[in-house]
């Protein structure tokens with residue numbers, strides 16, 4: 154910490170969450186900054202403060218209570234918040250992020266205390282620049298932006314979705330090492346079509362229906378242009394938009410500005426990492442796989458497109474590569490005769506009779522891999538899993554929808570219905586499963602293995618574009634960090650206990666790729682990993698005098 158940044162004194166300093174150290178202010182700092190009498194006598198270390206937080210958390214009865222408590226901690230002492238969270242990621246990621254964040258979002262208007270981030274409302278059109286200028290930090294390097302259109306598998310929950318950009322950016326720091334002062338969560342409020350949300354007397358968002366697509370995109374354009382002017386080195390991270398908007402907005406901006414969509418590209422990255430390791434277990438190649446998607450929205454399309462790119466890298470023509478993909482959505486199999494398909498779905502429509510029956514479609518196509526990105530909990534019934542198990546000695550089954558109740562099937566269901574033959578992963582962490590004397594450890598196929606690492610690489614290299622190649626590189630980086638012992642238990646992803654180091658290693662690969670692609674104007678560092686570690690956030694109190 155640059156000492157010149159500490160302008161506040163006394164109560165003002167104690168109430169500044171970025172600068173506050175609470176009982177850890179030294180005696181010299183207490184003298185210099187007028188803190189005498191405002192803090193109890195003991196001068197504590199951050200380790201002692203962590204112990205107190207852990208004890209207080211033990212008295213909470215549910216993860217949502219722990220979420221509210223930790224949010225309060227972040228509002229009072231940012232360093233201590235990150236110290237606690239980073240001390241035990243296995244325990245804290247499910248509280249500040251998936252799955253608890255799903256519950257926190259549904260209750261956002263009820264549990265909100267101190268506001269965080271920026272809210273831009275379409276009702277104040279033409280004032281985007283003015284509203285954004287009220288945010289004090291000038292060196293914003295990442296904005297995570299949603300319009301609440303599709304939050305996890307919870308659908309349109311309007312401004313309650315702001316919990317997601319806040320949580321995603323906390324992972325940039327806790328799981329990727331990006332310093333929090335460069336991060337801004339942002340909600341682009343164009344209303345909501347969720348009647349229940351709009352009728353809630355405590356709802357904090359704009360109480361009106363969403364506009365037509367053209368009006369929405371004009372609003373997004375104004376926002377994007379304003380960000381370019383105010384924060385020229387900022388990367389825009391789009392998160393949890395309605396599927397078609399997610400795909401179309403990425404197409405609209407990806408070649409013009411530094412931006413990415415985590416649901417499309419980050420999710421594709423983690424699914425590819427899972428596939429690479431599943432193929433090690435099967436001793437197969439991607440060319441041998443026929444991949445059936447239940448769900449053809451932003452995540453499904455992102456995954457399909459990345460798998461196609463990989464198959465093309467392996468020598469297939471685009472058409473042959475696309476023939477390895479089958480898609481099925483709420484209206485059934487994607488077939489050429491359907492008139493309701495989006496442009497981005499058409500390449501995956503097959504020349505077949507329509508069917509609305511998932512099991513029938515699986516029997517027709519005989520896939521080797523089944524991926525759930527449907528938002529529909531329990532879509533993979535016993536019959537679905539048994540069908541996959543009848544078709545394949547080692548069926549790959551990924552149930553990626555979040556949060557927990559939206560997973561297409563649980564780990565226990567996948568293993569027991571396939572007699573332990575399924576190679577399974579889910580968007581949330583399910584517990585180990587014991588079956589016939591064998592223990593299975595399901596991996597968590599969640600984009601949090603990817604986006605913090607990609608962000609850290611963009612941050613240190615000042616990349617000016619984000620290409621799909623970075624997500625393929627990240628996928629390889631994550632996959633290579635899974636050892637044989639984990640693979641033997643069926644786990645496709647690295648241990649979350651070491652998430653920060655895993656992200657650094659992944660970021661180092663992505664950083665090198667950024668220079669190879671020529672999308673940074675910087676001189677490449679000699680040792681990318683060391684460079685990343687040197688620039689990473691440390692949850693430590695710097696001396697102020």
Ligand SMILES: NC(=O)C1=CN([C@@H]2O[C@H](COP(=O)(O)OP(=O)(O)OC[C@H]3O[C@@H](n4cnc5c(N)ncnc54)[C@H](OP(=O)(O)O)[C@@H]3O)[C@@H](O)[C@H]2O)C=CC1
Nearest residue numbers: 305306396448449450451452482483527554555580599600
């Ligand atoms: N694990 C991870 O890291 C990630 C997980 N996800 C999860 O993936 C899910 C989907 O996200 P996303 O693609 O962005 O959402 P979208 O809303 O864009 O897409 C959902 C898709 O599922 C289809 N669908 C709905 N009901 C059914 C059904 N009964 N059977 C088959 N398909 C159905 C929809 O069809 P239609 O359009 O016809 O309604 C649509 O194609 C979410 O639950 C999200 O939490 C997303 C990103 C990352």
Ligand SMILES: CC(=O)C(=O)O
Nearest residue numbers: 305306393416555600
């Ligand atoms: C994990 C995530 O990004 C999602 O479920 O939308």
Ligand SMILES: [Mg+2]
Nearest residue numbers: 305392393416
């Ligand atoms: Mg998401």
